[in-house]
Amino acid sequence: MDNAGWHAQRRAERDSYRYFSRRHRGSDGQYVPEVVVGPLPSGQYTTQSPPELAPRPSNVSDSATHRVGLAQLPPAERARAQRIPQMDPVLQFMVGPLLRYDTVDMNGVWHGAALIVTADAGSFYDPVPVLTYQWDPEEPARTPNGSTLSTFSKYDLSPHPADPHATALLTWEESKTKATSIDQTQRVVGQEIYVYSGRGGTFTFWRFPIRIQLGYNELCIKYSINGGMQLSFHVPTIQQNMRWATYSCNGFSAGVNPDDFRGPGFRSGYDPMWVDLLQQHSQQPFHVLVGGGDQLYCDSLTREPEMQDWVHSQNTAAKLSCPLTPEITECIDRFLFNHYCASFRHGAFARANSSIPMLNMCDDHDLIDGFGSYPDDLQSCPIFQAIGARGYFFFLLFQCFINPYYDGLSDRPGEHPFKSLVLGFQGPFVGLPSHSFLAPLGPNVQILMLDCRAERKKDTVCSQAQYKKIFDYITQLPSGVEHLIVQLGIPIAYPRLVFLETALESKLNPLIALGRTRNFGLGGLVNKFNSDAELLDDLVRVRLNCVDRSLEVCLRTITGRQLAHKKERNTFIQELQGIAKMKRLRITFLSGDVHCAAVGVLKTLAGGKNTPEVPPSVDFRYMINVVTSAIVNTPPPVGVITMVSSLATKMHKTLHYAQTDETMMPIFTHDPDGTSRVKNKYIMGRRNWCAVRWDNRTGEMIFDLRVEKEKGLGTSVGYEVKVPPPQWAPGR
The missing domain is CATH 3.60.21.10 (Metallo-dependent phosphatases)
Structure with a gap:
């Protein structure tokens, strides 16, 4: 389907036969899968520990002021500002949280949802997972590049953010004002919408409906699951x-x-x-x-x-x-x-x-x-x-x-x-x-x-x-x-370019016949499922003179x-x-x-x-x-x-x-x-x-x-x- 170039196509063909030749069954008599992932460490959203910070790229601001501000706090507040909250009860994540937008209704209520997938063997569901979200309806409107612009600014972002969740820290300003902010808080019990059962056990999909009354200020919605790390997203004003x-x-x-x-x-x-x-x-x-x-x-x-x-x-x-x-x-x-x-x-x-x-x-x-x-x-x-x-x-x-x-x-x-x-x-x-x-x-x-x-x-x-x-x-x-x-x-x-489609679909096309033999580098002209011309999903692809790779055409519409x-x-x-x-x-x-x-x-x-x-x-x-x-x-x-x-x-x-x-x-x-x-x-x-x-x-x-x-x-x-x-x- 995708025209990634002649070299990529050849590499993909070689890989295809490599997967065919290396398949084998394990001691349980079942095939060993190519793709399998395990649950994340209990109580964490991420597959990795906090990444070691690399030198910052030019488009990410320096956080020296933030570190100096933390150093000036008393010990207890300094520790609290950097502590990663732990979920209670503990959940073992496979993926998430993910966010989804749905609609804004006639009353100006924003509708959306969050989704997590948890490994049952490493999670505790008594009580069932709860998502807590909160916002300050009086929060002032944000201005570009302002200090209250976005919670994203409090991530100590390295050039390779393998995971965002493990590096979230409160800014110096937030640590001073958090206790005095006036938030509205909602708690939502997770809906168990599906259970996947596989070789590694069972895994539960939890959906959390989110409802927010929009107002006359843009809002930063802070949320967490079972009291764990706080994440955030933004919603517009009711007229925006x-x-x-x-x-x-x-x-x-x-x-x-x-x-x-x-x-x-x-x-x-x-x-x-x-x-x-x-x-x-x-x-x-x-x-x-x-x-x-x-x-x-x-x-x-x-x-x-x-x-x-x-x-x-x-x-x-x-x-x-x-x-x-x-x-x-x-x-x-x-x-x-x-x-x-x-x-x-x-x-x-x-x-x-x-x-x-x-x-x-x-x-x-x-x-x-x-x-x-x-x-x-x-x-x-x-x-x-x-x-x-x-x-x-x-x-x-x-x-x-x-x-x-x-x-x-x-x-x-x-x-x-x-x-x-x-x-x-x-x-x-x-x-x-x-x-x-x-x-x-x-x-x-x-x-x-x-x-x-x-x-x-x-x-x-x-x-x-x-x-x-x-x-x-x-x-x-x-x-x-x-x-x-x-x-x-x-x-x-x-x-x-419709005429190329017509030419490639012709049963008399010799290139397609050669492609079915997988010879002369022409295997990419036919698909892997029924050996028809590779025209799937409205793709036009032709490779002529593939020996010196002089012409490659790919059009979609x-x-x-x-x-x-x-x-x-x-x-x-x-x-x-x-x-x-x-x-x-x-x-x-x-x-x-x-x-x-x-x-x-x-x-x-x-x-x-x-x-x-x-x-x-x-x-x-x-x-x-x-x-x-x-x-x-x-x-x-x-x-x-x-x-x-x-x-x-x-x-x-x-x-x-x-x-x-x-x-x-x-x-x-x-x-x-x-x-x-x-x-x-x-x-x-x-x-x-x-x-x-x-x-x-x-x-x-x-x-x-x-x-x-x-x-x-x-x-x-x-x-x-x-x-x-x-x-x-x-x-x-």
């Missing part, structure tokens, strides 16, 4: 449009060496851009963290020993009919549970999950590479269907804090714990209905997290019934909403490889245009997936060369597609970026029949180091994430694409795109 961050592709493709992206002082190539995001959060706190797909990569399930015979079978018919044995069933759940625990408690990503409430949507890698885009016979075979069904279940559990078998399958008011849920219809291969979310990001902004996986088939992204329900929800948005953000896993306005996807995409856009016009609603698309930063534009087609364009502010068809990808994964090779950029200048007539033009926005006029860009101003092939805010003076939404300045160093440069508010009269 939220500040939020968004990202995608939080993992590395097969064959990519993470250490290639680990700058000096960092412990992992995963951390640099997350440290950059957290540094921005420390300067002006984000209220929501939007995961736009591929929050983790589950493709390495195919490395597990129980999966090897199925993965490496050369007989397609045998692969499709291979039974789902109890051993493989256990393997799938074991991998997903352990992989989620390892990924969501690791490094700077773990800090973000515990300090910025999440709002997530899945894409293919959250399940497995390309899920939903394979032929029906493969998707419906016993093993592949189990992969999708359990992958989707664990996505809902870990990323959305939902157990559909505990919470039910009704989104009628009052019948589901998460009010932003929009249930679709039964997915053909996941055994559950789609779970989309429509949530407010303030009085004037809403975000639609559209589930494009649960109902997905090779020739369909979402069912017509799901679209109708989504459109009905949008038309009922409050009249004060001016901006709707539509999050889609894959870009909807992005360069594409939601338009798909078939006319059915193109028609579905165009209909979707036109329906949204009609709603935008009727409700005076500015619609903006948000996407990831392609490992590049870019901005696509849909707008009213000008009548001729001498006809002026409709100004964006009064153009209901003006919709940009902000593409931010990837925060961790490697960018595509230079040749790919060059090819995609050359296509960005081409005219796309796909929607001319609907008076809609499609183009790309040349926002990258310079590189992050300040060097002017002469040719490629449309596509940025560097790791990135996006900060989003509302300009309360102009009513514009500002998308700030934060692009990695230098690989692995943990600093970024911003490229802003401003989206005007709607200024046309509502009506049909």
